[in-house]
Amino acid sequence: MPDPESTDSVDAIVDAWKRERPDLDFAPLQVLSRVWRLSRHLDRARRTSFGTSELDSWEFDVLSALRRAGTPYQLSPKALLEETLVSSGTMTNRIDRLVSRGLVERRTSPNDGRGILVTMTADGLARVDRAIDELVISETQLLSGLSKPDQERLAGLLRKLSRDFG
Structure with a gap:
């Protein structure tokens, strides 16, 4: 169980699913639900950035x-x-x-x-x-909570995952 100080809403959702459906492995949701939520923040940030140029x-x-x-x-x-x-x-x-x-x-x-x-x-x-x-x-502001090495690791993991999609 993650430290309560480092949990987020995805942890609460996954914990509820684990309680209701203990027969399933919810590890994919731990990753992809966060990617999905981050994509919504990224989409908003991009729309704002592009909007400045109409x-x-x-x-x-x-x-x-x-x-x-x-x-x-x-x-x-x-x-x-x-x-x-x-x-x-x-x-x-x-x-x-x-x-x-x-x-x-x-x-x-x-x-x-x-x-x-x-x-x-x-x-x-x-x-x-x-x-x-x-x-x-x-996007620099969006990633400001991660160190440069963490950003590089994350980029590498996402690159590895995205290769499967072509």
């Missing part, structure tokens, strides 16, 4: 993929699909919406006149840079 989470996903591609901040729609893990229909809709907001442009590929490249505009670049600045500050 971006939705999905807009940040697309713009950050373009930003990480480096100058001239352009990718094919197929490459964006691979980076953001959405369907082609969803990506087409997202590109259309980003074009209408002036955050990206569609350009003909110089290598293939039929191909299209999605290119970030100066406004898109300014917004994604502002958003990543805010995100790093916010």
